[in-house]
Each structure stands twice: as C-alpha cells, then as structure tokens.
Amino acid sequence: MRYLLIDDLAERGWKSIIEKAIIKNVGNLDFSVTYDEALNKLNDKYDLIFLDVRLTEDDHKSTEIKNYSGFMLLNEIRKDFLNKNFSTPIILITASNKIWNIDSFRQYGIDEYYIKEHPNFIFNKEFSKQNLENLQKNFLILNEEGKKRKEIWELCTSIIIILENHQYFNTNSKDQNIKQRIIDKLKLGYAQLFSKQTKVEKNILLSNNDSLSFIIFWSILEEVSKAFTDSNMTWYYNRTNRSYEFLGNWIFKNGEKFIENLSEVECKINYVHNNKIQMISYESQYLTGKVNLSDQIYSLIYAYFLVNSNLRNRHLISFSSLNNFRNNIDYIHSSLDNIFSKKLIIQDSNDTYKMNVKILTFVTDILSNEI
Numbered sequence: 001m002r003y004l005l006i007d008d009l010a011e012r013g014w015k016s017i018i019e020k021a022i023i024k025n026v027g028n029l030d031f032s033v034t035y036d037e038a039l040n041k042l043n044d045k046y047d048l049i050f051l052d053v054r055l056t057e058d059d060h061k062s063t064e065i066k067n068y069s070g071f072m073l074l075n076e077i078r079k080d081f082l083n084k085n086f087s088t089p090i091i092l093i094t095a096s097n098k099i100w101n102i103d104s105f106r107q108y109g110i111d112e113y114y115i116k117e118h119p120n121f122i123f124n125k126e127f128s129k130q131n132l133e134n135l136q137k138n139f140l141i142l143n144e145e146g147k148k149r150k151e152i153w154e155l156c157t158s159i160i161i162i163l164e165n166h167q168y169f170n171t172n173s174k175d176q177n178i179k180q181r182i183i184d185k186l187k188l189g190y191a192q193l194f195s196k197q198t199k200v201e202k203n204i205l206l207s208n209n210d211s212l213s214f215i216i217f218w219s220i221l222e223e224v225s226k227a228f229t230d231s232n233m234t235w236y237y238n239r240t241n242r243s244y245e246f247l248g249n250w251i252f253k254n255g256e257k258f259i260e261n262l263s264e265v266e267c268k269i270n271y272v273h274n275n276k277i278q279m280i281s282y283e284s285q286y287l288t289g290k291v292n293l294s295d296q297i298y299s300l301i302y303a304y305f306l307v308n309s310n311l312r313n314r315h316l317i318s319f320s321s322l323n324n325f326r327n328n329i330d331y332i333h334s335s336l337d338n339i340f341s342k343k344l345i346i347q348d349s350n351d352t353y354k355m356n357v358k359i360l361t362f363v364t365d366i367l368s369n370e371i
Contacts, residue, residue: 001027001143002045006038006073007052007093014093018050021132022139035069042077045084047146048139049077051110053094053101065104070094078109081187082160087153089142091135111196112138148353149194155360156186162367168227168253178223185223189216193356206345210352211329217359218326224366225296228252228304234289246289256303258296259286271299294323300366311369318362325355 003023007014010031019029027047032038035055054060055069065071070092077085092105092113102113114135117128160183163169169179193213201207233251235244248261260268267286269278272295280286297319305312327333330344 001047003027003029003048003050004038004041004046005029005031005050006041006055006070007031007050008033008055009052022136026143035073038073039076042073042085046088047150048142049085049088049090051090051092053092053096053105065101071105071108074105074108074110081190082157087146087149089146089149091138091142111142114138145194151357152190152193152360155357155364156190159186159360159364159367162364166367174231175227178227182220182223185216185220189213189356192216193353208345210356214326214352214356214359215329215332217356217363218322220359220363221293221297224363225293225300228300229258248287248289250289250291252300252303254304256306258299258303259289259291269299271302294319297323304366305369315362315365318358318365322355322359322362 003018005015005018010033015029015031023029030041030046032041033055038055051070051074053068053070059068059070062068074090077083077088077090080086089111090109092102092110093116094102094113095116096102102110105113112135115131117131163179163182169175169182190213193209195209197207197209230251230253233249234247236247237243238245248259248267249257250259251257257270260270262268265283265287266279266281269280269286272278285291298316301312301315301319305315330338330342
C-alpha cells in the first residue's frame with residue numbers, strides 16, 4: 001500500500017508520527033512539503049492521502065479557505081473523475097478546530113479529519129487519546145473502503161476510455177448523447193455506492209447503497225442496447241409527436257436482425273435467450289418494439305457472438321446471473337410470496353457489492369469484444 005503525506009512539517013515529526021502510530025506495517029509513506037512538489041507526486045496513484053490545510057506562510061495570512069494550499073490541492077484531486085487519485089480517500093490534518101473550515105473541505109471531498117495538537121493549544125489527555133484513536137480507526141476503515149473505491153473507479157474509467165475510442169459512440173449526435181448518458185450513469189452509480197450514510201439513513205430509513213448503485217449501473221444496458229442498434233433502420237423521429245417510433249424491424253449495427261417485420265400482425269424474432277427463432281402472430285411487445293431490456297441484451301449477445309460460441313455462452317451465463325439478481329431486488333420486482341412473508345430491504349452485503357463489480361465487468365466485456 002502506498003500513502004502520501006502532504007505537510008510542510010512532514011520532516012519535523014509528522015511523517016514519523018503517522019508512520020509509527022497510524023500506518024505501522026501496512027505500507028509505505030511518501031511525503032511532500034510544498035504545493036508544487038505535491039502536484040508532482042499526485043501524478044502517481046496512492047491508496048490514501050493525509051492532507052494538511054496550510055503549506056505556506058501566505059496560507060496563515062489568508063482568511064479565505066479557497067486560497068489555502070491544501071484546499072487548492074484538494075480541488076485538483078477531486079475536480080475530474082478521471083484524475084488518478086479521484087477515488088483515493090483523503091484525511092485532512094489541521095491545527096484549526098473551526099468546524100466551518102472542516103465542513104468546507106468536506107464539501108470538496110475529504111473523508112475524515114484529524115486535529116493537530118500543538119503546545120500553544122492545550123488539550124486534556126482524554127481529548128488527545130480520543131483524537132488519536134479516531135484517526136487510527138478512520139485510517140483502517142478508509143484503507144478498506146479505498147480498495148473498493150479504486151476497484152469500481154478503475155472499472156468506470158476503463159469503460160469511459162473505451163467509449164471515447166469506440167466507433168459506435170462517436171458517429172453522430174445520437175451516439176454521442178448515448179455516450180454521455182453512460183458516463184453520467186457511471187458517475188451516479190459511483191456516487192451512490194460510496195456516499196457516506198448516517199446511522200439514521202442506514203438503520204432507520206433503510207437506505208441501501210449497494211443495491212441502488214447496482215440499479216444505476218444496470219440501467220447502462222439500456223444505452224448499450226441502443227448504441228449497438230442501427231437507429232436509422234429501427235426507429236424514425238415523428239416530428240408531429242416529437243418522439244421516436246418503431247419502424248417494424250430491429251437491426252443491430254453489424255447487420256444482424258433482432259426483429260423482422262413480416263406484416264401488421266406478424267413478425268420473426270431471430271435472437272432470444274433460449275436461442276430459438278420465433279414467429280409472433282399476434283399483437284405483442286415485439287410488434288411494437290417495446291421489448292424488455294433482458295431480451296434486448298440476450299439478443300445483442302447472440303447477434304454479436306455468433307461465431308465464438310464459447311465467448312457467447314460465457315456472456316449469456318454472466319448476464320443471466322445479473323438479470324436474476326436484478327429481478328430479486330424486491331423494490332424493483334415484488335412477488336406475492338415476498339409481499340406476504342419477506343422484508344422489503346435486506347441490508348448491504350459483500351455479495352451485493354460484488355454484483356456491482358460484475359455488472360461493470362460485463363459492460364466492459366461487451367464493449368471491448370464488439371470489434
């Protein structure tokens with residue numbers, strides 16, 4: 001594990017204190033004592049950052065938080081989702097106990113804080129003990145959370161990079177809008193997954209971050225399906241109604257047909273999850289193009305992995321487990337048995353977090369294996 005201390009007094013005791021009392025044998029502590037040196041260090045990825053509020057004499061003369069070196073560094077780290085240390089937990093270290101200053105830093109992305117003790121500011125022993133114990137506890141918690149944040153961030157950023165270079169997302173304004181919607185959903189899902197919950201939100205209001213973030217990430221498949229579809233052959237824009245309407249044929253961009261219009265009352269379905277061609281002879285979702293998302297994705301997998309059956313089957317199995325998990329989120333799909341006999345909310349578990357990893361990995365695989 002790699003940690004970074006940004007503090008003008010790092011070599012005057014604080015590096016040694018943090019190494020011996022906080023990090024111990026967990027990892028290595030790097031440090032910087034100036035703003036410019038810190039900026040250079042931040043070109044590397046760290047697992048946790050200790051950030052001082054003030055690094056220069058000018059910082060001590062200023063009353064504007066936005067002018068503090070620590071605040072400017074924090075803003076550099078958090079201003080762009082693609083920044084290398086965007087997901088890195090940050091502990092603020094400050095000699096000030098002004099809560100409004102700390103709150104301002106919280107608004108821009110610090111996770112926890114530690115109040116430095118100084119001979120000029122005498123605290124009692126109980127405060128000193130509790131202050132240190134809080135820092136030690138927060139370090140351990142953030143150390144573990146940081147691993148998850150890094151894993152999800154890396155998956156999200158890899159998808160963004162794929163989108164930026166993918167031919168399906170850069171042809172016209174519709175494609176570019178789909179791309180931006182996916183990027184926005186990646187950020188929303190990340191924010192939901194790692195939003196800091198109070199005990200009231202978690203225990204009384206039953207907020208469930210892992211499940212809610214999974215639903216956001218899952219919904220990305222709506223955009224993926226439309227990006228892989230030849231929109232000009234599948235829908236037309238009705239200027240009178242100001243809406244897109246189904247043309248009767250659903251054609252993917254590789255030329256494979258999902259739905260073939262045979263008449264006003266009959267169509268042929270070429271790809272569904274049981275791998276059978278079906279004839280539909282009555283008014284249904286397939287005739288109107290209002291197909292549920294799971295059928296769209298099953299069909300997309302068949303259409304794009306016709307030759308490589310091993311890869312196709314792997315994607316089908318992966319998607320099936322994701323689809324089953326999504327269907328079992330009770331506030332999305334409630335069954336009669338559940339309504340009569342089960343709780344609505346099951347608290348977060350590591351398995352739910354893993355499903356967030358799995359849905360992002362699935363999206364990455366589909367986007368990566370297309371060409």
